[in-house]
Amino acid sequence: MSDRRANLHQVLRQRICLLDYAPGTRLSETDLAQEFGTSRTPLRRALARLEDEGLVRSLHGVGTIVTDIDLPEMDATYALREELAELAGILAPVPVSAKALATLDALIARGDTLRQGRDPRDFARLNLDYFLFGLSLTGNDALRETSERLYIRTARIWLHRLERLDLGEEIDIFLQEMHETRRALMIGDTRAAALIRRVHISMCRKRLLSGDLPG
Template identity: 30%
Template structure:
């Protein structure tokens, strides 16, 4: 059976151009890892994945290399590419970086946000709240991750965008691992307050809210990743 690859979520569009095949393969594999369809420790064989997706091995190879650089895959002796584990220590490393970079991104977004960018933030917020209220966990996770990425985009700093891009996949995975046991209402509320600060041009407030949000989610993630639970 042919796997119909979805359009790349969050990919930039140029005119009416569709995302490239390599981008769609990358997104498909990333989502399978984030959604634990490929659990930690799963071995991915380039040839087998290409056969399953009914594509050539070239876009699969490129996607796997990209996922390895983003920390979702690791190369192990005699096993090749396997889905990387993501535990409390991995989360701690991610939060160490996020607190500073996302605080900076929020400050710059409050300074440089455009009307179009703010409308996109509002769209993501509304969609995330609807998804959370209706129990659509996967959609809520995706939209909340997109919200964070949009804040970075609104910073107007290409270097910051490049620095944060490799963290996006890990952030999505973290959100998914903790979303079934976390407070979606609280996350939406935190995002709404951050949006208001960015919209109002409150640079100090936006940075403080972003840092506080990262600190809050860090504490919650540490509890959830170390507590016994049934995987979502």
């Protein structure tokens, strides 16, 4: 795929995941094409991919609409993400490298500065980068691709529900998890790092969704 096209898709996806386009928003192909200085054709290619990812839905004669956040579906996705997180430490775990540790240190540093600014969007970006770092611990491509796909589907609700929680507290919990992960990786225990990640996702799921699920 061309770089420009992949970029189009990524930019739109980020806007949806960062809630710049809230669920229910109608995206205009014409307007977006104009904004990106292109025609509708390549833009439609990007929207098509977003539709396959479940982030938008195109209806003939109506519009392209950002999908709603469906709580039961989000819960199911989180349940699966939990399991996949643990698998990252089991399927083809990659030996811990000095470079990986340096990357993690950089992420921790970003987390420290985050405690000052307390910007939810920055938090969301850091969360994504930390997630991608976690995926780098497995050599199983299929697992990486699958996990990322599922993450994209839950990123929105994470940010949306974050506003109901204590942002400072959430950042602290996040920092502690990164430190704990660092300790595990320092002694080369990739499996433990993956389990820490699973614990994190599980508690996130509880904090975000508890009390709002029907049944």
